[in-house]
Amino acid sequence: MLLKKGDSWNGGMNGPSSGAWNRTGGRSAAEPMLISSYGTGARPLFKTNGIDTSCYSTTATRGQYMALVGIECYNDAIDPASPTYLGTTVRADISAASPTLTNMASTAGILPGYVAYGSGINGLVVQSVTSNSVTLNGNPQFTSSQIPIQFNKRLTQSSFALTGTTNFLIVEDCKLNFGSLAISNMITATTAPIVGLNLRIRRNLFLDAYVLGYGGNGMFLSDNQLAGGQVLIEENLVDHAGWNSSLWGVGANVFSHNFYLHDNNPSISFLRNITANAAATGAQVRNGGTIYDNLSIRNPIAFLTDPGIQFNSTTYSYNVITEGSDIVVGVRSATAATTSGNKVLNLDGILTAGNYNFMNQMIADLDNPGALSGSVVSFTATTVTMSGAVAAGKRGDGVRAGDRLVVYMPRVQGIVLGSSGNFAPTVNSGGSSVYPIGSTVFYFPAGYTLPSWVVPGMNIAVASKANDFAGGQTTIASISADRTQLTTAAPTTGAVVGGSAATGGEQDKFIIWQSIPDTLHPTQTVGPNNIFTTSSGYYKPSFAYSPQAFTRSINATGNYYYNWNTVTSQNVIDYGLSGSNTNSPSKLNVAGSTSYPNATVEAYDKSIGGPGTVEHFLTQARLQSKDNWDSRYTAQAANNFIRNAVGCNCSQ
Missing domain, CATH: 2.40.30 (Elongation Factor Tu (Ef-tu); domain 3)
Structure with a gap:
């Protein structure tokens, strides 16, 4: 099926009732079912409008021998900036003794089934609506007047959702706005694991995906459970997956990632991707593989790998990891004051204080990188008083690599x-x-x-x-x-x-x-020529590697560590590295590390005519398509610039 470029449709390809395009797959790897485009102009556009939960979905064995090429999907109903966004914010009087919110100026745009977030209201569901009140399926935690409450329709983030048996799948040159690619090879009584899983995911744009109340991912690949096959993930851009700073129910958390590739799969070729602004991890390649020439920008954890259940070896080489960040655990403005040794947070519309503990995933202390953790002393609708340390849960990991204990x-x-x-x-x-x-x-x-x-x-x-x-x-x-x-x-x-x-x-x-027998531990190699760097104006990584304590051996040699400083008293730390580590980052004097001001994405953006910002570089990268491919806004080009800036002389 070829769709005319420049055309657009309301609803997904499956259709609200017929579901014609999810009932079958192709004949074979040589004769796949192709859904693509013809003509000139922008990609064919499907806007879900809240009608369909995804643009394309399959179940059972229908996801085999498929090629999705040059399609755009826009989940406009979950985009807070869209005129068709299905959500609103209204102030209301709330009571801990009643599920009904009262004294609302308007309830327009609020429907039963919508999910509410606000002060003391953490994901309660709307049961009924009048002209000036809303009844939820539970009571708020607080009693207060005119507290802002957000109401949103809960919709899936998966623009392309392939559930069942998916194999010999090509997804190329697709743009998923506020949506993700989810490949879930669910093993059931009638669906056996796939021998020789083959996937090719190339030059796609997965942008701003999130799931209300959970987080979500830019691309997800579930366990397949059998060895063999080839998985290629190449030259994709995933930006800002798993969280949304405009919504109170979608704060970043440690379970949401740009790429989330599960443990039990073939070794993955993860090549020349750009991963930026993740909720937690730029790329979790949990089954291991070849991690080559990728660009990580402002991710709390750049890359995480394990050998997976199939004990794949992993090699990192020629990757650039820049501007490590912290998990943005809060999405509301906060000011903090210290009273009698306790922290007092003043907020307008927090998610929930909890009954006993103030969870790291709830609120960020904006005075310091990192989250607050500790015991709640007291709370009201607009303040939380707690004891505990600042900066719990700092991130900024360049690479987390190790063997799984479980x-x-x-x-x-x-x-x-x-x-x-x-x-x-x-x-x-x-x-x-x-x-x-x-x-x-x-x-x-x-x-x-x-x-x-x-x-x-x-x-x-x-x-x-x-x-x-x-x-x-x-x-x-x-x-x-x-x-x-x-x-x-x-x-x-x-x-x-x-x-x-x-x-x-x-x-x-x-x-x-x-613990897995020592004879089965595969090689985890970090090097050569990975570059860990950051600009002077952004939060610095606390450490380059954070291997898990039961890691047997990681060979980490021949890499570059530049422009680091100590945000806290920590230097660069390695956690239990063993084996051949002649260039272990723990041996570096961070305070005295060489500064290379041009070893940044900002400097690269300026060198090609931009204003010299990460935001401009990513905005241009979001415009890529097969008809208008600009090699300047690729991982390879940016990485080569940064490599030359630090004197690596190792352009790829």
Whole structure:
């Protein structure tokens, strides 16, 4: 299907009722289904208008052999600057004794189902509306007069949502405004894992994605669970995913990232992407791979890698990591004063103070980088008094690399309950049936076999969605000869959460939390010629590497560290680096590090005729398309400039 450039549609490609374009895929890798464009002008534009939750979606096995090329999707209904934005802010009187907000000047634009955020109102849902009042599904935490409340329609951020079996997928030259690419290879009783997962994601723009009350990601790739295949992610721009500073329900958090690529996938080729202004991480390539010539700008954590469940090796080379930032945990203006050793925050419309603890993800102290943490002394609708330290949870990591102590195994397809235990189910607080069990057999999806390193005696658990170890902890008693079934000993704690006594239902995930054998630890190489730098006017990283404590070996040599200073008393820190680390950042004297004022994105932007700002560089990068590709606004060009500025002589 070819769509005329310059044309636009209200609603997604699936259509509000027919869903014609999500019912099938292509014939083969050589004969994919193509959705693209013809003619001249701007990309064909789909505006969801709140009609569709995504521009394109698939389920089951329909996401195979697909090519989406040169399409633009705009989730205008979640853009606060759009005239079709489905949200509003109104002041109201609130009471901790009633779910009804009163004395509202207007309730225009507020509908049942909308979500409310404001002082003491953290994601309550609108039940009914009158001309001057709104009733929620719960009471506010405070009683106060004329508090500003935001009301928004909850919509998905996934412009392209492929759920089920997705393989041999090409997404190229697409622009997703206030939307993301989500590839969720959900393994079910009828959907086996993919042998040889093949994805090609090139030269796309994923911009300003967020999910109300959660955060979200710019691109998400779920676990596939089988080895093999090729995943190429090349020359994309992801900017400002996972948070929105205009909305109280979308503060940044540690779970939202520009790229979020899960553990159990083939090794990924992550090449020459620009990742900027992430909520938390510029790119989580959790399964490892080749991280080459990428540009990270103003990300709290630039890159995070693990070997993944398939124990992939990882190599970082020729990346430029600049202007590390902190997680912007607050989205409301705050002023802080110290009274009797406590911090008093004065705010207008905070999310929620909580009952006992003031969470890092809620509010930022604007006087210092980082969040506040500690115990709440008291709170009102507009003030919070708390004890605790400033600058908890500082970020600014260049690279977080290491081996996982806890390994997440595949979703369990079912269980056969053992001979001991009380099989009469009880219902937990979440509504799921809980079965106390004895020895239990777990079996896995068709096509999946347990890795060879999984052996009897290892610690194991079945996890719930809320808690990694809520489903019962025990050890592996035996494994079937074909490695498709696993029998546990009687659990030491917990119970299995499932759907029926016969099978137990599909579990959320399987966990082995024993340390992985040393012989299986893959190489984690950071170098050569990665550049860690920052401008003098922006928050500086506290450390270049933050490997996890159980990291076995990271080879970090031949890199460049420039323009750093000490925002706090910390110098550049490495956490437990071992192996060959002749250029470990902990050996650097940060205060005396060489300054290269031209080793910045600002200097590069000025050198090509811009005003010399990161904002201008990213604005121009957001205009890229296959018809108007400007090589000046690419990771490769900016990186080469910065490499030359520090004397690397290693242009790529």
